[in-house]
Amino acid sequence: MFVKENLEKDRYSGGQRRPFWQPPWGYREGLSISLGLLITGFALEAATGGTGLKSPSFPYNLVILIALLNVILFLHAFFRDKPVIRWLSSVPASLSAIILLTFLVLLLGLTPQPSIETHVIQKHLGLSHVVRSYPFFLAMLFFFLTLGLVTLRRGFPVKKKSIGFLLNHAGLWITLAAAFGGSGDMQRLTVTLQEGKDYSNNAVNAEGEGIPLSIAFKLLDFSIEEYPPKIFLIQTSSLEIVKQKQVSYLESTQGKKHTFGDWEVQVLAFLPSALQQDTGFIQSTIMGAPPAALVEAKSKGTATTLTGWISSGSFMYPPVFMRVDEKYSLAMAAPEARKYSSDIEFITREGKTGRFLLEVNKPEKINGWKIYQVSYQAKTGKWSPESTIELVRDPWLPVVYTGIFLLMAGALYLFWIGKDRKKSPGDSDKKEVIMQQMEQS
């Protein structure tokens, strides 16, 4: 890694090199521990057949976290002057833990997760499921240990100067502990509701198992608001959009104009939902009626003017193009959703009833569940008779948010301190002296 070179000389530059593993430890020992944990992790993963670890759920996760916290408090309270504990709360240990964790996340970032075609070696090293793997677990443990110990050593007793440090370090510990410790208690279930059907409480988990809920839902109405469909110039033979500089499409809104190469095209009329008749398209509200536009194309070169209807088509009707010459046609793309929402009624086992409108980015809270609009039938689009909603329960969320808000406060603090630091570019020596004093204290 990038910090390996010349690391040891930092604090021992004066005298001769300190023998390996002789306290006080530095980077060599830290990186060796990281490497050792990594190898141990991979060995454990391979020995267990690459199954990874299952996140413990309540109450085991709480017990484990409390135990971890107590170990850290105990080590700090009784062994803080021992060289190993002193080292664990030092910057070299923190950096070693950060590097180990970062290395594993890098593996995660480079391997598709979860991939269907997993090579057996990939699986046995835990690379198909990095965040559930043994090496990741050991890295987190090391991380929690160093972060916890350094938080206690440098953050307490609380002084004005250590507030930023405390917010950032304690915030991170709390966030990560609650996020990882609590992941086993998180429930994510989906329910697919049909318009016109009665109440349903049949939820499905990620593994596809059916789970009955204590709340039943009824979809009263599912609706989509769409953007005006885009009109493109396409190559008639391949149906490919003709690439243009910058502005590439015409919006299907009455009066809008756009120039496609030689052709100046204007939308004369737009019907969001229409059916083709002998004379052209007329407005219609029946299911599957696609949007259509009456367009006029004027050729600048030949001074010809063409007028005709185009339509994106739908799952029931074919698209309609307008040929402008032997090579090119005007075509309308399928409309894109601006927003979609489900009008839902619910009833709980206790008899509580209610009604809500569910939208993307606007979840609803009922009986400890957070409910999300997820999807609809893509093929039928705005005539989708169904809507899929997701129910999420995450009892650890308040703890995670507490950590996140501490981190945010810490970031703001860092921002101001960062500003204070800029007294003069040459003040790094002063900072160094302060740092050394901190190290020694």
Added chain:
Amino acid sequence: MNWLNYPLVVLVSFTLWILGTFLLLIPFKRKQKDAAGLTLVAVGILVIAWFIIQLWIHLDRPPMRTLGETRLWYGFFLPVIGYLTFLRWRYRWFLALSLLLASVFLFINYLHPENYDKTLMPALQSPWFVPHVIVYMIAYSLLAASSLVALKGLYHHWKETGVQEELSLADNMVYIGFAFLTLGLLFGALWAKEAWGHYWTWDPKETWAFLTWAGYLSYIHFRIYAPKKALTPLLIISLAFVILLICWFGINYLPAAQNSVHTYSGS
């Protein structure tokens, strides 16, 4: 005003920046020329700002969806940071470099014209959208600025002249940039909870955002531990910036990221 007017906008800004930088760089009658140079640079920045505002109005949505749109913000924030740094510390080279880097990104937009697109998918329609992107773009600009400083530092290191001044300036930029990076990451997490049901799913973009964050975290810790070291921190900044760039747009080319929920660029 839309992307069709863009070539003119960059031409005007580039001309103003080149003239302004020229006036700031030649060591001759500094007092009078500095004022003129700074004015030219400022007007160039305002032209970009004005274009962003016009584009926002024209698109009828925040221009923050596509890579090209984010590059535009970068081309705005980076000169602003260069400008403020100049006002604070009088680093002429830094203002020139930040204008140069901003110009590179703005020029990429010129070479790869954006598809004008008014649509904004429902997942992006959130009060978190604007703060998340703006905070991230400020962070990215500051961290790019720190890379420019590191570049100068590497040059000085190679020349065997002192680099403490560069490192000290880089520290300031990384500290503030890291604060913004953290806020952007956390805003993203809070938004993800509202939009997708979970604050962190190790989506490829999230994974690489974490790696970027960890890179600068390493820098900060390394600097605290070994403030006298020169080469290692400069290399950490450089590496972290490469990771940042992968996170920002390299991710679109990674096989591991084909299923990312963060690909909004394709239309």
